[in-house]
Amino acid sequence: MTFLLGFVLALTGMFSLAAAQSKQAKLLLKSVPAGTSRLTLIGLGTLMLIASSWQAVTAFGMGVGFVTFFSHVCFAAWIVALTLTRRRGQL
């Protein structure tokens, strides 16, 4: 459960960061976010990633925590990438 929480935070963060990019936003949100919305998405994404790393370090200690955080980010990014590919109708 502890592991899953960190992963969900990382996944939310990566989706927010992807949605802040105009190229990806067209596929995820069907529209490109305006200036403020874009900044909000970047802020939210960064915050979620910080929260995920903090959660991992708190739960598993500094060493294992950072390894866990990087694995969260890696696989969250994969899910985002595969979602975008699916949205393009290519998967």
Next chain:
Amino acid sequence: MRKSAGLHGAFRQSMAWLHTWSGLVFSILLYFIFVMGTFGYFTYEIDRWMKPELSSPSEFPTNESMLVSAISYLDAETENTRRYFIGLPTVRSNPSVSAFANYNEPNEEGDRFFRETLDPVSGAPVGARDTNGGRGLYEMHYALHYMPYEVAYYTVGVATLFMFLAIITGIVTHKKIFVDFFTLRLGKGQRSWLDSHNMTSVLALPFMLMITYSGLLFFLIQYSPGTMFLTLGLDREAVSQLNSHRNPVPEIREPTGAAAASADIRDMMAYVQQQWPDDLIRGVEILNPGEEGSVIRIDAVNDGISRESSRKSIHFDAAGQVLTPSLQRPADAKFLRGTLALHEGRFANYWLRWTYFLSGLLGCSMIATGLLLWAKKRRTQLKKGMEAPRTLVFIERTNLAIIVGLPLGVATYFWANRLLPLDIPERAAWELDMLFIVWGLSFIHAGARELRRAWREQVAFLAALCLLLPVVNALTSEAHLGNSLAAGDWARAGFDLTAIVFGLVLCGVWPKLVTPNANPARGLENLVHTSAGISAQPLTPQSRKISL
């Protein structure tokens, strides 16, 4: 301004060239290392599946009682020994006790050591089949096979160095690393392979950097012969001191041969557990057992990277006195062991272990897509109607035998474990031989068949081997999926289930390889076309000419 941009472009181009060639030169070896290393993350689980004779006790006796019965067993079965090692079950290891003894001199059969796997409850030998298990696969990722150890680790070291170079130059070359972070466009020929290569590399970049760099540090001393020679010369004693500095041991008296009763080992274990209450006692080593100068080392493991770097020990003398209460590794040794723990994921729980495993698979995909991309690029550079050079055709066929052939060999290794007679001599070696025989056959098959057919046939064969593995397991042992699920034995059940998942994924890929006239905008049909050297278009006599 223009001059600066030109320089910038030239630099990127140089880095791209270096990236291509540093990655390509050792790609076959690197793929082998990555595949075997990836299996290494589940060494114990694979070991467990490959030894179906091992029981699955729901409750273990105490460590003390398992240890006492293992020592009694070694005392009874061996003589003239200089060392015992007893491995106790930990969370991931086999639920069995390993008893090991080194003889002072080779015995009558010429054996230098004695090894037996004991049942944790009864203390009697399990009689598990002769197999290299998961460790056989794991060891090949640095020791390779059929070659001297020294040659292997230098070869692996050079390949790792090239890989590290390829990663760094790949980062420099990638112009839009953040913009393209999530971009994977399928069905676009060469572009798709480039995207796939970028995705597998960039998204697992922390893992790739860590695994190659820590892999180089593994053999730090062996890879620094110049420094070793300049600082220590040819003084073997000095090298030995360096090793003891890295893994400190107390001064051990020469064996006198005088028999002496040892203090109760249960008290020593209690002392260790008191020192590290959160850790597990993993094993016990006894030097000069039963003699006056014997030394007992008790190892404990924890699940951290930096805290004493996984394994730590306390030494006792025969009277049970702690020999070196503050026997700590020096800082450099702690650092090195921490790095190794990171490389091998020694601290990883199951969630993290799976992410290590999946990252390893991404590494395999990175190398495979790089190989396919290289061939595809050369194929698309050919002018219309031009016959492909022999080297390109050779590489396209070799790519198949590497990418699919090696997993075929590994699947055969697991089949051989169940199908080879239990009493043949050198059984464990035969299992590994089967891996290489089938891998070799995949090269012949890739060379002999029309390439597109060869891809389909090898993928179909691999899918069948994976899907039928649990069936073979059920037909040849009691440790089948039904029993292991009922017993909650997730190590064995996980192995069978993973084989099924791999088989199903391959079944999902297979139809995309078999449609020669499929819509080029969809699916993985370009993989076949890439390898066959045909662009994503309906087959024409001309395209056939190009491909073969």
